[in-house]
């Protein structure tokens with residue numbers, strides 16, 4: 001049986017079935033601009049594998065480490081690294097996760113409030 005994550009909008013973006021403003025991609029992941037940006041720069045980094053979220057047992061340290069390093073690279077290339085930025089992974093209902101495909105948010109271009117709402 002296919003996992004739920006195989007049918008999400010992000011899985012379709014990673015397979016090229018739905019368009020997105022892609023800023024980086026490699027064999028493991030795709031990074032693209034969020035359709036509803038919460039900051040001047042708001043980019044999502046997702047694995048090509050249909051992992052449901054951070055707690056998916058198939059989310060290996062290698063994959064998670066790669067995604068984190070791509071966040072650093074993408075933030076630098078987007079020009080937000082010098083002033084600083086935020087990387088967020090929402091997990092489950094209380095975490096505010098709305099798409100069941102693992103994604104790292106990169107938010108920058110303005111000062112971020114803390115604590116988050």
Ligand code: 5GP
Pocket residue numbers: 009020021032033034035036037089090096097098099100
């Ligand atoms: P979550 O709430 O799951 O942590 O974040 C999901 C994010 O995906 C939201 O920020 C939302 O704006 C973004 N998003 C949802 N659908 C699409 C889409 O079709 N294209 C793009 N580029 N972003 C999307």
